[in-house]
Amino acid sequence: MNAEETLQSFYAAYDAAREFDPKHPEDGVLSRKRDGLPPKPLNADETRACVSLLENGKRTAEALNLLLNRVPSGTGDAARVKAEFLERVVLGVLTADGLSPEDAVEHLGRMRGGWNVPVLISLLKNDKTAPAAVRALSRLVLIHRSVRDVADLCDAGNPHAKALLQSWARADWFSAREPLEDETRLVVFKIPDEIEASTDFLSHSKGGHTRTDVPFHGKHYFMNAEMLAELNALKARFPDIPVALAADRIGTSSSRKSGMNNVEWNIGIENADTRFQPDKKTRAVIFAGRVLGPIFAKTAQDMGSIIVRTDTGVLKTGDVVRAVWRKGEILDDSGKLAATFAPLSRRELDYLRAGGATLFRMGRILTQTAAEILGESPELPYAVETPDDVERPMT
Template sequence: PLPLNANQTKELCKLLENENNEELANLLENRVNPGVDDAALVKCEFLDSILKGKISAPNIDKKRALRMLGTMLGGYNVKVLIDALKDENIAKDSAEVLKNIIFVHDNFHTIAELSKNNPHAKEVLQSWANADWFNKKEKLPQVIKCIVFKVAGETNTDDLSPAGDAFTRSDIPLHANAMLKVRQAGSLEKIKELKKSGREVVYVGDVVGTGSSRKSAINSIQWHLGKEIEGVPNKHSGGIVMGST
């Protein structure tokens, strides 16, 4: 299914105020696009109201609200988290969340100004300076046991994201079904079969990625070979590709 739109998110938030339903809370946590999507704004405003005590939701306390904001990458969530730095009851938890968010744009100056009198804001700046958000990421293993999915010759971006299916590109899981359908029929079934080995499937080709630069081509490869991203619907991250460019 597609991520929730703004109207759906509004209705979901109304339900969350009145119902003790973990399934609904999970929808808000994992089925709303992050960043500056219209639905993300609705989600942030709802969580901001919880943090400020204006409303309550049985399944979402302030700590969980902050965790949800922390998976939204950047955008509308940043101002909410900065406001939380000014509330001593939740400032420490908000700072821990902000340390892992780097898409703050001009809000950096707001935090820098706040840090003159706010130790939590100063702690966030120091953490960014130390690159803690990067250093805490999982290290690349010395050895990765893989199984090869081979596409001989050259793979161009139209093979991975066919122009004939351009109308589905906004729906990544749906569009990913078209990957290699012309170039090498049966590829997706082969990938599923290889995954049964328990090893990571690596895409191998002589030349990979020629043609116009298409984010949708990468999205398709990552959908089939990558891993889920916490709090981000219909996108995967990671995956290994080997080949000349």
């Protein structure tokens, strides 16, 4: 197929009815479009088709929108095609309507990690592109062994590589991010006390075959149809206020990651971390009562969401509250104290500022490595973890 045919096939798949599966009748037969779901992320062939259209000046706005917004970051083939395309734009080998070389560097930096990293490091060798590459790389923490490539450039006398190592050693990736706000206004969705919101309730095991498709799994295998309809009605009623999920018993059982994926998809928010990341949301808020599964809580922390233990008996669906994170207070909309929780610790606040405990720890390792390479010991902008704090992420 040529590029236009490939793109037409992508849209046809989005609008195609789902074949009925008697083993999984809950999947339904609606197309993704009629089901209110986004299209699936682009695969490598579809990404190449978008690049081809841009190269030939055809359907440029449409192709660029798909390329920037529907390609997963990481080490997949589609991400590689996207990173190589952006590199060509940065170097002036290719021009694309609506995308300047400066914008292309910015988008490379927003790919979080994977194929974008070696491209950005290669741009350090060009004095014209290096300053923007330093800015983009200084915000990333998923660098892994590529830090050694930067160290080699520094040893060879590259001043941009040295500036990048100094930025990592100062933990600019952390200090450049906004801290968690003092308080967050939320609307409560309460799971009835008689229901144990186990991870199998949050991510039904019978839908295990769809867990990699977060939007689909989050719609068809989260809670139950009646409660999900009630949740969606609440979100429509309060479109500008994030939802907090409240449950007396939550997070027991073992499907912690898919359970949190469904929670974040249904009540999480979109922010700078999720922009240009297909099917990603973050910063879900959960008020847990008497029972909270420890590995579920750990996974939420790793992913950048917030769980606090409180008296959920005083909360009901539709309550508008304010969570005052550093004081440990839940206030009703008039400012009256409704419930309390343990104030978030400095460490928990640092995790949230970094985008989650996993990203914080990856960044901390990067900062330590860069400082060792430079032989420096800069003052750190975050709380230094004690050995008891450093646990292996459970995600």
